[in-house]
Amino acid sequence: MSLSNGWTGADACALQDALRLSQEAFAEHLGVHSRTVGYWHKKPTSRPNPEVQQVLDVALERASDEVKARFAEARAGSPPAATAATSEAEQRLAADPNIVAALDWLDERAAREPGTARRAVASRLAQVDVNSLRDRGSRRGRVDQHAVADALATYYGRRSDGYGRYAATFGHVEANTSILTRSDWLDLDCPMDASHDRLALVRTAGDVPVSLDEQAFDQAVQRLAESLTLGVRFINMPLYRLLSADMGPQSIGGTVGVTSFAEYIVTMDLLEGELVDALTSGTETCTLPLRDRYLPDLDAVLDVGGRLTAGGTLALCAFARPADPFRGPADYVLLVQERSGHVINAARRLAVIPKGFHQPLTDFRADAQVGATMRREMEEELFGRHDIDNTVGDQRSADPMHPSRLSEPMRWLLGEPGRLRMECTGFGLNLVSGNFEFPLLIVVDDEEFWQRYGGLIEANWETANLRQYSSADPELVEELAADVAWSNEGLFALLQGLRRLKEIGGSRVNVPAIEWEIR
Structure with missing residues (x-):
């Protein structure tokens, strides 16, 4: 019922x-x-x-x-219910500070009179059909990872200066992705500590030079109207914006500034939906007006400081398990999520877990470290820390990641050196929305952790389903890598994580060798 x-x-x-x-x-x-x-x-x-x-x-x-x-x-x-939904949407349009921030930004960047965007969204609300939006969501879900990667390869072509799209062979699997990278951005094996994880905050970074034409303004208005109709909520939290990148062996470097989530969702975040809708309708991928505007060529993709370059980090988690008379020999359990249809990024796709935007909590300078975001995401997405989920409520704690506030599993992991091994396995720019991607590998070698806390690991609302795979099961892991439901960044993180795990995991790991290439 x-x-x-x-x-x-x-x-x-x-x-x-x-x-x-x-x-x-x-x-x-x-x-x-x-x-x-x-x-x-x-x-x-x-x-x-x-x-x-x-x-x-x-x-x-x-x-x-x-x-x-x-x-x-x-x-x-x-x-x-329809009346209630309409009333809620109208109330949010008038009073939700997150929506108001997006509306004000649109008016300013489109050089419109204050209130223009609000009136445009209010008018559009009466035209949006919920069932049509849900049907579109189903159609989008049928566009697989291969189709997205191939379409972007056609749109952007190839370069001859060392940059290219990440591809890999894994047993019988040949994987192509939309991740633009280069050889010295891969296999970084970078520990996530202060001496190696060195992204630096530049507080004087200026605003992104964005102006909106009629079409860009219209698409942003439509996005807000649809979000209000569906009851989608976002919090206009600050995001780190990548200004420069300096990656090397065991080193993450570069600079970041700060932008707003509202700005991201009405500009760069629109590119994925535009592309996928074009693929579902059979439209040629060259007719992508927003992409033509915001991310027209590979020079624009690589000009991270000249555009809004948001992004984040995601990790393949490998938890050691002892031998079991029913399951078999000692191994690592690998966790994979099916993303919820309610998330902003990679909806309804497969991804490793945790996965999150790189953004500060309360300490803007210290939180610029990539590892800070990943530790927060572990607490939120694996260990049930609702108080650091900014979509649930306001953040009032002075130090949300203080040792006294940590979950019991995280407190155990950080209780002794060496229990939590966290490494960055690469870096790339995702052609889907221009996002920067830091794939990580998280390894816990002490079998005691899984025995004590494995039953407490439970994904949050961002995950529709959680799966586990064994590092000692090459057939199923290879089948997993071949699944076309992956997000491009998720597949990138999976393959780079497995490649590193095979190097360091010893007899617990029985998967085919992974060889990458730049295309």
């Missing part, structure tokens, strides 16, 4: 009342954070993300007839 128009916060609260549970007990019943339930009470017109919608469907389906009757009675006086 499910609600035909989806759940609102008010519907969820009605189910809580029908079950006669406290907020804390209801949160535990659903498997969500108690603050999520509290938010539904404060914002009854809000819409839970698609994964939580499914959880609510199951909870209602499994409820007794008596509970269902109380639930139906409680909803009888509620406004229709």
Whole structure:
């Protein structure tokens, strides 16, 4: 049993009342954070993300007839879901500071009168059809990694100065990606500590020189209208913007400035959707007006300081396990996620986990280290730290990663030197949106960790499904690498991580050799 128009916060609260549970007990019943339930009470017109919608469907389906009757009675006086959704979208358009920030930025960069973008989005809201958006999401999900990589190879062509697209052979698998890289950006084997992980913050970096023409303004307005209609939430947190890159063996260097998430989602983040929609409609890849504007050629891709170059880091995690009479010999468990359809980046694709944007929490200079983002993402995406997820609530802690606040698994990993091995395995620029990508390998060699904490590892809302593979199972790992559902950056991180793991993992690793090339 499910609600035909989806759940609102008010519907969820009605189910809580029908079950006669406290907020804390209801949160535990659903498997969500108690603050999520509290938010539904404060914002009854809000819409839970698609994964939580499914959880609510199951909870209602499994409820007794008596509970269902109380639930139906409680909803009888509620406004229709469509009306509630429209009301919520209109309220956010007027009052959500994150939406307002994006609207103000659009007016400024398009040289429009203040309020122009708001009026344009308000007008577009009446025209957006939710079912059409969902159908488009399904069509986008059918465009595979091969198609994206091939289309971008055709669009950008080849260079002859050492830069090229990352490709690799892995057993019988031949992988091509959209990651622009070079030989001295690969196999960095760079430890994630202060002496090797040395991205530096430049606080005097100026704004990105972006001006919007009519078409770019229109596409940004459409993006905001669709996000409001679907109830997609984003927090206008600062992002690190790459200004220069200086990579070498066991060394990450370069400079970063700071930009805003609002600016990113209405400019560079639009490029992926434009490309995938062109592929689903059969449109020739050369007719991509936003790409022609923001990222027209490889010179523009490599000019990281002259454009908005956001990005992040993602890691292949390998946790040592002892031999098992049922599973087999000692190995590493490798974790892979199927991304949620509700995320900004690589929606519905396969990726390694954790994966996150490179952005500061509270210490802008120290957090510029790539390893700082990855430790935060481990806490959030693997170990359940909801308090550092900026999409859930405001950040009020002075030091969110203080040892006293760490989860028990992370505290154990950092409790003794050598328990957590974290290395950067490469660097590249993703032709999909121009993002910078830092693939990492995280290795825990002490079998005690998995025995103590393996059962506590649980992905957050960004993941639709979590899989595990054995480093001692070459057949399934090779099949995994051949899956066309990968995001390009995810496949890059998987292959570079496996290549390094085969070097250092000893008898626990039984996978084919990986050989990369630049195309």
